[in-house]
Amino acid sequence: MSIPDVAERLKAIDDNAVVVLRDTEPVGIITRTDLVDALAAGENLEGQTAESVMSHPPITVSESAPIQMGAATLYEHDVDQALVMEGEAIVGLLRTSELTPYLSDCAINRPEEPLEAEEREWESEYDDETMPGISVGDVVRFSKPITERDLELFAEISGDKNRLHLDEAFAEQTRFKRRIVHGALASSVISAALSKLPGLVIYLSQNVTYNAPVEIGERVTARCEVIAELGHNRYRLRIEEFDENDTEVISGEAAVLIDALPEAEPTT
Template sequence: MFDSAMRANRAAIEAFSPPADGSDEATPPAADAEDRIDPGEDLAEWTSEVHVDGEPTVGDTVRFSKTLSEDDVDRFAAASGDTNPLHLDEEWAEETRFEGRIVHGTLVAGLISAALARFPGNVVYLSQDLEFRAPVRIGDRVTAEVTIVEALGDDRYRLRTVVDGGDTRIIDGEAVVLIDSSA
């Protein structure tokens, strides 16, 4: 248990440490060209559905699905600094109410943002309310669905935001976004 927590802490420290050359500006390691994700393209393990015709309107829906892997959890912990053993240490997590590791709630909620990125135009989050209803296990496939429920004017929209895993509602929420469809 201690070793895995230490590995997670070291990864988080490395991710947020200043460079060894003493410069003030931290620069993340450059990703190899094959590791970069092209905007507008889905990876093979992602699935998305876009039900939008033209200008955004009430009823438009976008879905984004992904299986959340151990690598996703480890990378999120390193990027965010959230090294809670509930997410990183199986032995420790087995003794909790969840009886094993679960995926970070914020990582799961991030799939809502992934769905928003598939709306035509430029989408800017203005607010998001979430209710976490069920945990997600490493290896679970989850689907975020965002649906426009109200046009607020000035290119702003109120959305219903949910994340489901099979027959289980994981997250229920509501967001307000700006959709600049001319972008």
């Protein structure tokens, strides 16, 4: 099939990927991104066929494979979709977007990268001005390194695959001259800090400014200070995040609602 026909097929089925067959044998997958990348690279696609732009060989998973195995297969091969097979027959496509609710659990369960090993590098502290309860002046801090694995998992789970964060050669051509951490991933450390406040913390709003990039692999520290009680268990906080050189990389304010924790269920 010609490249224009492939593009028309993608448009007609209103999907992001098609399977390439040789007779009845699946030999590759073409996504919209594959076509865009080929055009962006300046390739002359006139007269070329599907074979010239397809990703091959196609990654496959059995329809009976556990969800965790499917997610691990996509992660290990660094692909966004895999063919789902029943014997030698194609019965579907498994996509990262469909696995979003499960990907974090699958990553946690990878035996070669246990979450506990990373948790040992997490640090938090809470300065309570007037115990017990939340009051103006209370400060909570949370610190962790943002690793390459964090970056990859965030890209898979969120779908944010901006090449500035993932493609070294591309990033070298930008104003930053290297890859940097996603802004939303960096600010998630602030959310983690807020979760350390006593009670059930519910994020209501935030207004942040990104002052400087966060380097991959460096430790960042979020600091959140209660600056106002808004009534009805609502609080406004000044939020800040610093890198290893004490550079303020993020600043702003947030509002949270803090409910009492539900009573623990009785154990049997």
